[in-house]
Amino acid sequence: MQPLELETGLIKFTHCKKDIYCRCVPESCPLCGQSAVRSWKLEDAPVSIPSPFVSGHRAQCSFVVKPTNGVFLGEYDGCSDLHVGITSSKGIVYNYNETGIHRDDAGWQQCVWVPLVPPDLYALIHQWDAYLEDFSAADYWLSHRYREQDHNCYTFALMFINSMLALQGKKKFNKNEFTERFVLPRTRRASKYITICTEISQNYFYIIHNPENRYN
Template sequence: MDRTVIKYRHCERDIYSFSCSRYSCTQKTDDVDRSGCPICHQTLSFGVLDAPVALTCPFMNAHQVPCAFVIGSVHGPSYLGEWHDTEIHVGVSNSGGLVYNYTLSGVQRDDRGWEQCVCVQLVPPWRHDLRESWDRQLEEFSALPQWVSERFDEEREFGSCCYGFALTFINRMRSLDGKVSLSRDEFTGSYILPRMKTVSKYIKIYHTILQHGFYKLDST
């Protein structure tokens, strides 16, 4: 999903495409393709408020997002939509972008493989003290007997696995920072679901453009 999605307004609708053309993706930013609106087929012209803007892609390279909760899928970002019945995998990045994640082989420390993920950065850039503590605590936490490979099936039986590893560490850091722990439902509801709804909408728009050349959203 490496193409930029463009949003513009025409025919009283929000229209999404890979360019201002019905069928082709142009790389030019200062020369609008004049093939016309995919709805009314008239030549495109825009006022200031209707002009094309690029949508922010919800997927990030977790190796470039420090101290974050990261969500990925072995099948790629298209499978992170909320309607997909696929197993996702989560982890926690350190300040250098190394992703710690709990697997059947124990805790892995990945320096690649998490390039298109949903990332929730949990430490503000100005909290240098917390970043240093985060790295030290994450390494110590990962070495605990609770996260050895032999206990993976046991953790999976209780619905923990990678999510339990990540959330338990996050709550450990929250406690050290004087904050209350969060239940799985609280963390999911506050930090995960809002992002996953945005991701699902983006994926729907992206694949509709691939199939039909554009996606339209009628005014309500």
């Protein structure tokens, strides 16, 4: 499959009591053939649906997720392995795998992300890169210590996050807590977005017949 060029977002409008997603609003409704823009009620007017994906190299001080191989849009099957990392304040993605620590300045252009530092915490942002570099340099992250099940990229990311929380006197997260609170809501949204983009790439529109199941 080829990557889909829909990272800039989608448009949703309502017609025939259906939610219709597309790249841009058509002149006529794909369901009834009548004007898609005439006499719109406010609740039916087009709204922009932003992409849930960002470039990890533009996501400052964040937890980022991408497919281990390929990209989300057009290539991810929903079952393949995911890879995670932590970004520096300059967009370098620190990540850990069977070959050790990596500091990537490319390759993370399409990620689900969780911001970790409020933009007004200038002191922490200023020290973030030094903390991240020192943490990554520990022997604990040598390649021979890697274990796919319990000493992996997620271990690396979560341990760093918890070290930053401890530094601020805040409660640490276990893997389930962090995943359920921060990661799953974003990956579920991304999964719905991928479904919509795939349908649009094949049929130009994605139509939700039951508004209660709409993408939010």
